[in-house]
Amino acid sequence: MEKVIVGVSGGVDSAVALFLLKKEGYDVEGLFMRNWDSGINNDIDGNPNFGMSICPQEQDYNDALKLCNDMGVKLHRVDFIKEYWDYVFTYFLDELKKGRTPNPDMLCNKYIKFDLFIKEARKLGAKYVATGHYARLENGKLKRSVDLNKDQTYFLADVKREQFKDVLFPVGDYTKPEIRKIAKDNNLVVAEKKDSTGICFIGERNYQKFVQNYLVPNEGDIVDIETLKVIGVHTGLMNYTIGQRRNVGISGNESRHFVCGKDTEKNILYVTFGDSEYLYSDECIIENINFISDIHPVFCSAKFRYRGEDVQVQLEYLENDLIKVKYMEKVKAVTPGQACVLYLGDECLGCGFIKEVRKNNEKLWYL
């Protein structure tokens, strides 16, 4: 029987992945991965769990262990704490320092889950490696999951196509409710466990405090982009993303405010009010392109943010591995550092990272 190593996180999705593969007759074993250690990584401020006897990760491990024991499956465990720090977290901090909005989970998939993790699984004799991602692989093509609401291809778009060789996504063919039902019907211990959110491996917490464990906050002016008047004080540019409304710390205005830009040189945060033109753009330039597909189209659709709308776009392939992405209609809050993921129908073609945001053939000066 061919051996499959399943990345077991302690959540429902990977539990069902494990269950489905075992049912299909594979020789399955679980591998639990740990990439973050609050003590080693000095993650203290804003950590609701610091000092608790059982941190959520250990709880997850216990759940995974119980699950595997119930199913008669062997569970292995591996730590990539240093590697996560070196490959993912330093990038995360570097991007923040530049005033951009990084997506650490995409790097985690690229460098940890679909690289180091797979290598570890190979050591354990794996022919295939499976995870609980909502995505599908068909003939080397990455496709959106059946449940479009849960589709996670956005996070997988920066993984190289070779890395998907021998990868299985068993839950991608089901909807979330079906996954829950399978878990329940088969008495998997984690059937009722709440979905986790937040940066994976780090979890949910007060974001600003979390970041302040690593970056020194540098206060500066909040400026109304319309009048260029100073209307408040920001707590450090790394604490804001484009399109953000909450936690900006200004009030008393007629309509809602949104962050629309930053000036890292002058340490200024720009805000605008209501459904302002300053939030919209009509094209952007993306860098660090990764194509999973052979198709390099001129017309396709794109997502500029996880769970964002699919937007029809036109691609212009530039020199130096850059692509200009023109959108058929204006898009709100396209943010440097975020991934622009390309799709053709159900197929996820790949992605690039937003380098420059433009409107009317000019780079937006305030971004």
Added chain:
RNA sequence: UGCCUCGUAGCCAAGUGGUAAGGCAUCAGACUUUGACUCUGACAUUCCGAAGGUCCGAAUCCUUCCGAGGCAG
């Protein structure tokens, strides 16, 4: 010093005699493997700068005081 305007929750702000709109912020949820966005709910239980007065009844009218700003000299 004389005259004028204004003073409503953390902020902005409706309401000019009939028993305190709304927005922002905040808090709690929903949604969500990236801080977002979006959505739902809570938010001045006699109170409208303070103290008196008129009235069946005032934040709304009158008096005085306090405070902010403006005009005059």
